[in-house]
Amino acid sequence: MARAGLSPELLVRAGADLADEAGFEHVTLSEVARRCGVKVASLYSHLKNSHDLKTRIALLALEELADRAADALAGRSGKEALTALADTYRDYARVHPGRYTAARFRLDPATAADSAGPRHARMTRAVLRGYDLPEGEETAAVRLLGAALHGYVSLEAGGGFDHSAPDTQATWERTLDALDSLLRNWPAPDHT
Amino acid sequence: MARAGLSPELLVRAGADLADEAGFEHVTLSEVARRCGVKVASLYSHLKNSHDLKTRIALLALEELADRAADALAGRSGKEALTALADTYRDYARVHPGRYTAARFRLDPATAADSAGPRHARMTRAVLRGYDLPEGEETAAVRLLGAALHGYVSLEAGGGFDHSAPDTQATWERTLDALDSLLRNWPAPDHT
C-alpha cells in the first residue's frame, strides 16, 4: 500500500477546509478520510477520536484568528484599533465560517488555557487601553465588546439579519461608531 | 401493544427537555424514543425526520422566549424595559440552555417568517422606542442591541467568561448600564 503521508496537521487542515465548505457540524472523520483518500481507521493513528479532531480545528482557528488580529492591530490605537480588530473577526467569519464556528467549540479548561484564547483577551484589553476607562471597568468593557462583536458576527453568519432591510455593511459601521462612542463615554455605575 | 399516546407536541417537549439536560447537539430521535418508552420508527408517524424535530424545538423555544419577553416588557419603558428584555433572555438561557441554543437553529426563510422571530424583532424595536434615536438609526441599534445581548448570553453560556475574574452578574449589570447610556447618547454618523 502506498503511504499517504498523513499527519495530524494535514488532517486538521482538511477538517478545517471541510468545516468552511460544509459547516463545522458536518465535520466527520469519514469525510476527512474520504478527502485524504484513506480509510477511516487510518486516522486513529494520528488523532485520538472525532472530538480530538474538532478540538484541533478549534485551536487552529483560534490561532489563525489571533495572528490576523495581531497583524491588524500593529501600530494602531483608539477607533482605528477597534475597527481593525472587529473587521478581522468579521472578515475571518465570512471567509472561514466553519473555522469561525470551530473557534467557539467548547474546550476543556486546560486546553483553553494553552490555546490562543488568552491572546484574544489580551488584544481586546490592548484595544481598550486606547480609551481611558474608569478604574475597575475594564473587564465589563472587555465582555461587552467581545459580546457585541461576536454577537454581531454570529447573528450575521447565522442569517439573523437576512430578512431585515439595510445592508449589513452599513449597520456594521454604525455599530463600530456606537461602540467607539460608548468606550469614549463610558458611564459611571448607575446607582438608582 | 398498549398505545403510548405520542404526538408531535409531546415529542417536541421531550426533545426540548433533553436539549436542556444534554445539550441541543445531543438531541437525537433515538434518545427521544427511549425517553418516551417507544421504538424509534414510531416517531416517524409524528415527525418528518430528525431535522423536523430540531426545527420544532427551535420554534417552541422562540415562542416561549417571546412570551416571557412580552410579559416582562408589559408596562415598562426606557432602561426598565431594556433590563427586562435582557434579563428575560439571560434567565431563559440559564434555565433552558438547550432551548436557548435551539432558538438559534437556522430556519428556512418561510419557517422563520412564521416563527416568533418577528415578535422578537418587534419587541426589540419597542424597547428602542423608549429612547429617541435619530431617524434611520433604528436598524443599526436593533442589531447592536441584539448582538450585544445574544453575544453576552452565549459567551457566558459557552463558558467564555469562566476564567476571568469578576462575577458575571456584576459585568452584566454594567453591560446594561452601558447599553442604556449608549442608546441615550447615540452618536451621529462619523464622517472622518
Next chain:
DNA sequence: TACTTCTCCCTAAAGGCTTTAGGCAAAGGG
C-alpha cells in the same frame, strides 16, 4: 545487501443513529 523492526495504512467487526417498508392490533365509526 540482507535482516530486523517499526510505522503506517488496511480489513474486519461491533455498536449507535436515521430512515423506509411492511405488519398487526387497538380504537372508533357505521
Next chain:
DNA sequence: CCCTTTGCCTAAAGCCTTTAGGGAGAAGTA
C-alpha cells in the same frame, strides 16, 4: 358487531465511530 383507520412494532439498509489485528513499506544495523 364489523371494518377501517391509526399507531406502534419488527426488519433492514446505510452511514458514522471506534477498536483489534494484519501486511507491507521504510529505516536502521550488520
